[in-house]
Amino acid sequence: MSNVIEVKVPDIGDFDSVEIIEILVSPGDEVNVEDPLITVESDKASMEIPSSDAGTVKSIKVAMGDKVAQGSVIIELEVSEINNSAEDETKSETPQIESPQAAPESTATENISTPDAAVFTGSADIQAQVVVLGSGPGGYTAAFRAADLGKQVVLIEKDDFLGGVCLNVGCIPSKALLHVAEVVTEAREFSKLGVTYQEPDIDTDKLREHKNKVVGRLTGGLKQLAKQRKVQIVNGYGKFTSANTIEVEAADGTKQVVAFENCIIAAGSSVTRLPFIPWEDERVWDSTDALELKNIPKRLLVVGGGIIGLEMATVYHALGAQVTVVELGPGLIPGADRDLLKPFERTLKRRYENVFVNTKVTTLTPSDDGIVCQFEGKKAPEQDTFDNVLVAIGRSPNGKLIDADKAGVVVNEQGFIPVDTQQRTNIDHIFAIGDVVGQPMLAHKATHEAKVAAEVIDGQQRFFDARTIPSVAYTEPEIAWCGQTEEQLKADGIEYEKGVFPWAASGRALSVGADVGMTKVLYDKATHRMLGTGILGKNAGELIAEAALAVEMGAEMEDIALTIHPHPTLSETINFATEVAEGTCTDIYLPKKK
Numbered sequence: 340m341s342n343v344i345e346v347k348v349p350d351i352g353d354f355d356s357v358e359i360i361e362i363l364v365s366p367g368d369e370v371n372v373e374d375p376l377i378t379v380e381s382d383k384a385s386m387e388i389p390s391s392d393a394g395t396v397k398s399i400k401v402a403m404g405d406k407v408a409q410g411s412v413i414i415e416l417e418v419s420e421i422n423n424s425a426e427d428e429t430k431s432e433t434p435q436i437e438s439p440q441a442a443p444e445s446t447a448t449e450n451i452s453t454p455d456a457a458v459f460t461g462s463a464d465i466q467a468q469v470v471v472l473g474s475g476p477g478g479y480t481a482a483f484r485a486a487d488l489g490k491q492v493v494l495i496e497k498d499d500f501l502g503g504v505c506l507n508v509g510c511i512p513s514k515a516l517l518h519v520a521e522v523v524t525e526a527r528e529f530s531k532l533g534v535t536y537q538e539p540d541i542d543t544d545k546l547r548e549h550k551n552k553v554v555g556r557l558t559g560g561l562k563q564l565a566k567q568r569k570v571q572i573v574n575g576y577g578k579f580t581s582a583n584t585i586e587v588e589a590a591d592g593t594k595q596v597v598a599f600e601n602c603i604i605a606a607g608s609s610v611t612r613l614p615f616i617p618w619e620d621e622r623v624w625d626s627t628d629a630l631e632l633k634n635i636p637k638r639l640l641v642v643g644g645g646i647i648g649l650e651m652a653t654v655y656h657a658l659g660a661q662v663t664v665v666e667l668g669p670g671l672i673p674g675a676d677r678d679l680l681k682p683f684e685r686t687l688k689r690r691y692e693n694v695f696v697n698t699k700v701t702t703l704t705p706s707d708d709g710i711v712c713q714f715e716g717k718k719a720p721e722q723d724t725f726d727n728v729l730v731a732i733g734r735s736p737n738g739k740l741i742d743a744d745k746a747g748v749v750v751n752e753q754g755f756i757p758v759d760t761q762q763r764t765n766i767d768h769i770f771a772i773g774d775v776v777g778q779p780m781l782a783h784k785a786t787h788e789a790k791v792a793a794e795v796i797d798g799q800q801r802f803f804d805a806r807t808i809p810s811v812a813y814t815e816p817e818i819a820w821c822g823q824t825e826e827q828l829k830a831d832g833i834e835y836e837k838g839v840f841p842w843a844a845s846g847r848a849l850s851v852g853a854d855v856g857m858t859k860v861l862y863d864k865a866t867h868r869m870l871g872t873g874i875l876g877k878n879a880g881e882l883i884a885e886a887a888l889a890v891e892m893g894a895e896m897e898d899i900a901l902t903i904h905p906h907p908t909l910s911e912t913i914n915f916a917t918e919v920a921e922g923t924c925t926d927i928y929l930p931k932k933k
Contacts, residue, residue, distance in 0.1 A: 344418055345400075346376065346391055348411045356406035363387070363681070364414065368396045371829070375678060376413050377401065386841060387678065394418035451757075453765060456747030459581035463598035465573065467493040469796060470585060470599035472577050472741065475503020477773035477785025478605030479561055484793035485603075486568035493597055494570050495577040495587055501561040503607055505782045507554055508627040513650055515553045516630070517813050519546065520657035524815055528852060541658050543632045550630070573597060579746040582766055601768045601796045604748075604756060605789070606741050608734040608774035616730055620705045624729045626651060636660050636726035638692070640712055642700050644671035646812040648731030649687075653814050655729075656690060663693040663725070665714065670696055672812055676824045678839075679875045682855050683818060695719040703728060736775045760802045762792040770796070784808050807871075807890045811880035816856060819883035822871030822890040825861060834864040838896075838920025840912050842876050844927045847907035853877040858912040860886070860920055862896045869894050872913065882910055896920055 361378035364370060375387035397415040401407060471482040474496040482494040500507060526536045565572055573595070575587035580596065588594045610625045617623055621633075629651045635658045641648045644666030656662045664671070664687070670680055671687075671694070688694050698716025705711075709724040738754040748764045748771075750756050756771040758764055764771050770792040773785030787803065794801040809821035828835045842848035842856035856876020862869050872886035889899055896917045904911035918924035 342418060343397055343415050344392060344394075345412045346414050346416050348388055348407050348409055348413060349391070350409050356408045359401055359403055359405045359407060361685070362399060362401065362403060364396050364399070366396050366398055370394065370396060370416070375681070377407075378681075379407065387681075388413065390414075390416070392416055392418050451749050451751055453749055454744035454747055456582040456766075457580060457745040459584040459596075461596060463584060464595040465493060465571070465597045467491055467571070467597060467599045469493070469601045469603065469793070470495065470597055471603045471605055472585065473503060473605035473607055473773075474501040474561070474572075475605060475607050475773065475785065476505050476782040477789045478503060478603070478607075479565070480786045481603045481605060481772060481789035481793050482570050483564060483568055484790050485796060486570050488793060488797040490793075490796070492568075492570045493573055493599070494565065495573045495575070495585065495597065497574070497576045499574055499590075500558045501565070501572070502554075502558045503605075506557050506561075508630055510782055511557060512550045512554055512630050513626075513654070514813060515550045516546070516632075516654045517650060517815075519549075520654045521815060523657040525852075532852075541635060543635065547632045550632075578742040579744075579748070580742070582746045582769070602746075602770065603762075603789070603792045603796075604741070604743070604764070604769065604771040604775060605773050605785070606737040606775050608736050608780055609740075611733045611735045613730065613732065615702065617703055617705055617710075620710070622705070622710055622727050623703065624727060626729070626731050629655075629729050629731075634727070638663070638709075638725045638727075640665065640710070640723075640725040640728045641731060642728060643731040643733070644668070644694075644696065645731065645733060646672060646810075646814075647733075648729065649812060649814045651729055651731065652687075652691070657815075661692040662690075663723070664691060664695070665698050665700055665716075665719070666694075666696045667699055668696065672818060674810060674824070675812075675818055675820050676826055676859070676873050678825070679818055679820070679857065679859065679873045682857065683814070683816065683875055686816065686855055693719075734774065734780055738775050760804060761795045762788050762803060763795070779808055779810060781808060781810065805891070806893075807887050809883045809887045811883065813880060816853065816876050817879035818873075818875050819879035820871065820873040821883055821887040822869065823861065824871055824873065825859075828861060828870065833870070835861050835870060836864050836920060837861045838916045838918070838924075840916040840919050840924070841927070842909075842912060845907070845909065845912055845915070847909050848876065848912070850907070851877060853909070856909075856912070858882075858916040860896065860899070860913065860916045862920060867895045867897065869896060869899070872916075874912075876909065876912075878909055882913065885910065885913055 357379040359377050360380045363375050370390045371393045373389040376390050377388050394416040397417045399414055400412045468491045469485045470493045471478050472495050474494055482492050486492045573587050575589035577585045577587045580586045585597045626647050639655050639660040639662050641652045641664045644664050652662045695716055698714055698719045702713045703710050709726050710728045711724050713722045736754040738750040738756045743750050747766050755777050756775050758771050758776050762770045762772055772788035772792055774780040791801045791803045807822045812818040839859045843854040848854050853876050859873045861871040869889045874882050900917040904914040915924055
């Protein structure tokens with residue numbers, strides 16, 4: 340049984356009328372309670388007007404540019420009376436529980452047979468108390484911590500340099516280039532303020548040299564830290580030959596065997612490569628290729644709307660490329676809440692040539708004119724031609740590339756190695772950390788897991804029990820979030836409330852041209868403890884640390900609201916968002932809470 344209701348504009352404060360700048364739904368769309376329907380703009384801020392009920396959009400009663408006020412009808416919504424009453428009953432029975440974000444779950448070992456470990460009969464060339472396989476942020480942290488605890492440590496690295504993907508072809512070089520992109524973008528936008536610069540002359544050789552210099556300083560510093568701690572570095576590709584030995588093959592083909600009492604696997608992950616992609620064509624890039632700045636294409640296609648793809652899109656757009664982004668899913672940056680991403684996506688659509696979601700790349704065909712791409716998607720063309728294509732669809736764990744089965748270590752079908760909260764694999768003296776143990780694949784997760792593993796080997800009672808692991812997209816603008824998202828809370832049936840502060844009402848944000856941003860806090864309805872935070876805007880990656888601390892320590896919303904933040908700063912938007920939640924914010928007008 341269903342009926343049709345009118346969804347109207349609620350009390351939006353002391354505004355006679357506000358202009359509609361975006362309509363976010365279409366007839367036939369399914370909407371939930373609080374899903375945004377339209378975006379309106381006043382002289383001070385823009386805001387999204389949410390739906391009061393759940394149902395199917397029957398018709399739209401407004402148009403772009405219309406002026407609306409409290410009581411204006413937005414849509415007609417077909418709702419189910421049965422579902423509504425059932426939902427209300429369910430809500431009343433939902434227990435009030437505290438539910439911080441759990442530590443990442445290791446992949447299940449059910450239905451995975453334990454391999455029989457191989458027997459090594461030869462002699463070892465090197466003996467070690469602790470061997471660490473891989474020298475990324477997790478690997479070198481584990482090696483250095485174990486050495487600080489008095490262990491004799493060997494660190495095995497397949498490349499000639501330490502630091503793994505993050506330092507050499509990931510986090511650090513991309514941030515060096517993103518800094519340049521930020522400056523170039525700001526310089527262009529200064530023309531709106533009366534300060535006009537000429538278009539920059541990009542010297543890719545010097546830019547590459549700058550990026551490599553940053554990387555070199557860090558990797559060189561790691562070598563020095565290893566030397567100071569007497570950590571022995573063995574270069575070559577390491578694979579298990581038994582539960583207590585690893586054979587390391589160097590680039591010249593020579594081999595040596597390292598025997599160990601304990602091992603920490605920090606083997607990381609690799610770029611996911613689709614089989615139909617013509618990787619042999621130098622115009623087709625993965626993220627490592629993109630960081631080399633081989634050329635600045637006139638037209639660049641980025642396949643994958645996740646963090647890696649969008650960060651490189653940010654760089655190349657700033658350097659002068661016309662960028663098209665294609666994402667298979669319904670929105671960019673899966674994992675972040677949609678209300679954070681909608682203003683972000685609007686910004687990208689203004690800057691980039693195209694942004695296509697719900698779109699699939701079916702073929703990439705090299706031609707003399709470029710790479711011919713064929714698409715499947717409602718708004719995408721059937722085909723288009725680009726000078727270069729960056730394929731950034733994610734990373735795959737390296738668990739199956741190290742012969743872990745010869746050590747008796749379980750590896751699942753995806754290549755992840757299941758571990759417990761002490762980072763132990765199914766073999767007591769072998770531990771695993773970082774990308775190879777599961778999502779999220781983030782360096783800061785790996786470093787904390789590394790210390791747990793090293794300290795457990797030392798006999799300490801340590802566990803990886805993080806309530807939250809913050810995520811950051813270093814795009815322009817940045818997006819950061821921690822704890823549980825609103826989508827997760829809805830899915831888990833947790834009763835929560837939220838406070839949202841638009842940066843258009845922040846003096847600091849307006850002064851630095853960051854008025855598109857927003858800060859959102861989520862808290863438990865019963866206990867008022869912070870459950871999660873999302874931030875869109877300049878320096879969001881720096882700002883999220885305060886919110887992560889609040890979630891980790893179980894702070895209440897009031898703890899943030901009563902903490903005096905410096906003014907005018909972007910950091911006070913977290914303060915303001917909690918005040919919005921409490922109904923005490925004076926920097927924007929809010930309907931009085933009942």
